[in-house]
Amino acid sequence: MSLTERLTIDMKQAMKDKDKVRLSVIRMVRTAMKNLEIDAKRELSDEDVITIMNRELKQRRDSLQAFISGGRQDLVEDANAEIQVLISYLPEQLSEDEVRAIVKDCIAETGATGKSDMGKVMSALMPKVKGRADGKLVNQVVSQELQ
Incomplete structure (x- = not known):
């Protein structure tokens, strides 16, 4: 199963489970994927999807640092939850x-x-x-x- 198919299945499951965090992260990734597909005028490979997820993960980590330094604990928790969802789709990270x-x-x-x-x-x-x-x-x- 490709990563794109997995995201579609997981999005449907998140809707059924009313998991707002997972659903919003998956929608955000799928939107970025669709934009890249339109720009590249081709279907995306799993490698392209992983690149998108890594970019989104980096943005979340940068935001997390800003939230921590700004003392926004509510946003820190949200960013951590989004980071965990993104990490669940990425391949095992090297030590x-x-x-x-x-x-x-x-x-x-x-x-x-x-x-x-x-x-x-x-x-x-x-x-x-x-x-x-x-x-x-x-x-x-x-x-x-x-x-």
């Missing part, structure tokens, strides 16, 4: 140790020796970890390994 191992392999593959080779390493690395690791974490690990 920092797993990312570090992949980074070391990419550094060896590209022959990178210092910070100036960071772009080369990142371009080889990102397809391997796309959707399975946070970009900030990947960037941080690459920076540490290239020092």
